Amino acid sequence: MGPGPSRVPNRVLRALSAPTIGHLDPQFVELLDDTCLKLRQVFRTENPLTFPVSATGMAGMECVVSNLLEAGDQAIVCVNGLFGGRMVEVMERHGIVVHRLDAKWGSSFTEDEVADVVHRHPRAKALAMVHAETSTGAHQPLAAISKMLHEEGMLFIVDAVTSLGGHPVEVDEWHIDAVYSATQKCLSCPPGLAPVSFSPAAVEVIERRKRPVDNWYFDVGMLKNYYEGRSTRAYHHTPPVNMIFALNEALAIILEEGLEARFERHAHMHKRLRAGLEEIGLEYVPDQSLHSMNCVWIPEGVDDAKVRSRMLDTYGIEIGGGLAEMAGKVWRIGLMGHSATQANVDLVLAALVDCLE
Numbered sequence: 514m515g516p517g518p519s520r521v522p523n524r525v526l527r528a529l530s531a532p533t534i535g536h537l538d539p540q541f542v543e544l545l546d547d548t549c550l551k552l553r554q555v556f557r558t559e560n561p562l563t564f565p566v567s568a569t570g571m572a573g574m575e576c577v578v579s580n581l582l583e584a585g586d587q588a589i590v591c592v593n594g595l596f597g598g599r600m601v602e603v604m605e606r607h608g609i610v611v612h613r614l615d616a617k618w619g620s621s622f623t624e625d626e627v628a629d630v631v632h633r634h635p636r637a638k639a640l641a642m643v644h645a646e647t648s649t650g651a652h653q654p655l656a657a658i659s660k661m662l663h664e665e666g667m668l669f670i671v672d673a674v675t676s677l678g679g680h681p682v683e684v685d686e687w688h689i690d691a692v693y694s695a696t697q698k699c700l701s702c703p704p705g706l707a708p709v710s711f712s713p714a715a716v717e718v719i720e721r722r723k724r725p726v727d728n729w730y731f732d733v734g735m736l737k738n739y740y741e742g743r744s745t746r747a748y749h750h751t752p753p754v755n756m757i758f759a760l761n762e763a764l765a766i767i768l769e770e771g772l773e774a775r776f777e778r779h780a781h782m783h784k785r786l787r788a789g790l791e792e793i794g795l796e797y798v799p800d801q802s803l804h805s806m807n808c809v810w811i812p813e814g815v816d817d818a819k820v821r822s823r824m825l826d827t828y829g830i831e832i833g834g835g836l837a838e839m840a841g842k843v844w845r846i847g848l849m850g851h852s853a854t855q856a857n858v859d860l861v862l863a864a865l866v867d868c869l870e
């Protein structure tokens with residue numbers, strides 16, 4: 514019940530342990546196509562270029578940034594926590610000129626704040642935002658901002674690592690141009706893959722690049738041949754075959770539950786947890802909290818490390834500590850995917866009461 518990995522259902526673990534087959538085996542290719550189809554359903558998109566990058570969430574960030582943008586391009590990044598800051602670092606390593614819009618950690622951006630920065634940097638090619646800032650638990654509404662960006666002719670990049678599978682991520686309806694996620698948060702699959710999706714507009718921008726993508730592994734121009742290929746699939750790298758088995762099963766479980774029912778379950782468990790935490794005097798950090806990540810201030814005089822190790826040793830429950838400027842100041846309780854159950858919420862509350870005492 515920390516910031517991920519979340520609990521992995523036994524069905525997914527069993528799928529992971531199925532016999533490894535070749536990445537060009539017709540059975541595997543069929544399963545891969547089906548996995549990409551299911552990913553489109555979970556991302557709620559028709560984007561043909563939707564697939565799992567063979568590495569963790571950070572690789573999704575690197576893939577999106579390095580394909581959509583090139584050295585010398587300008588981009589705006591909204592930073593209200595650790596992961597927004599990482600997006601700046603990744604872009605700068607690719608030679609992209611970054612205009613930062615900073616906000617207090619724990620706050621969300623308003624439409625006016627974003628409109629203002631967009632008008633100040635009209636030549637920026639893209640604006641990037643974190644939908645679910647795992648370091649602070651802040652939820653960022655996207656729909657209105659996206660509309661405004663497209664009126665200005667800017668591409669929209671979204672980090673949906675901690676929202677996909679727990680909160681609605683409406684890639685088509687919100688006109689998101691490039692989005693990435695990870696398997697170990699609300700998808701409840703082990704860490705190791707980064708689902709990504711690119712809009713047709715994004716694909717056009719990539720095809721019109723002046724220079725080739727400045728890394729080889731994440732170049733979607735080449736990856737497309739394998740992931741979208743029908744009769745001829747060119748070898749690019751060997752995808753982690755068993756992880757694709759696992760992701761396919763994790764997505765099947767999500768679609769069996771139904772996206773709406775799943776979002777409702779996350780909302781309901783968040784409400785229950787929040788009521789319990791507030792009853793024992795713990796205050797939420799963000800103004801607009803996620804359901805999948807619950808970030809609270811540690812009460813004064815309480816030893817962060819002692820509480821967390823007692824939670825783990827006595828109850829077998831992992832909760833997260835703070836990152837960077839929030840280290841030692843906050844706890845982060847994840848309600849992600851398979852972990853978001855009433856039994857877990859009630860146990861984590863009871864355990865916290867005991868550990869605080």
Ligand SMILES: *Cc1c(COP(=O)(O)O)cnc(C)c1O
Binds near residue numbers: 570571572672674
């Ligand atoms: C976890 C996380 C990442 C990075 O994912 P890894 O799988 O750890 O590489 C990126 N962005 C956000 C918002 C995250 O929560």
